Amino acid sequence: MITFEIFLEDFEFETIIGILPQEREKPQRIRIDACFVYEGEFLDYRLLRDFIKESFSVCFEKLEEALEYFKNTIPKHFPSIKSFKIKITKLEIFEDCKVALQIEHCCKSPL
Secondary structure, X not given: OOEEEEEEEEEEEEEOOOOOHHHHHOOEEEEEEEEEEEEOOOOOHHHHHHHHHHHOXXXXXXXXXXXXXXXXXXXXXXXXXXXXXXXXXXXXOOOOOOEEEEEEEEOOOOO
C-alpha cells in the first residue's frame, strides 16, 4: 500500500485556551502546523482541517490537553492515518516570542 503525507501549515484561528483568567475570557490566536502520514488513495484534508478546528470547541485549559485529545481521537476518526505530528503555537502570549507545544504519535495497527 502507498503511504502519503498531508501537511496543514500556518492554520490560524482564535480560540479560548489557557489557565490564566484573561486567557479564559478572551479568545487568542493560535497556529496549527501538522503532518499526517496515511495509507490509501485518499484522505479528505477538508474533513481533517474541520475536525481540528471544531475540536477546540472542547474546553481545553492547557495545550497539553489539546494534544492529548488529538492523540486519542485522530486514530478513531481517521483510521487511515498511521502517524502524525501536531504543533500548537500561541501567537500572542509574549511580545518577544511565541510559545508552542508539539506531539508526535504513531497509531497502533490492529493485530
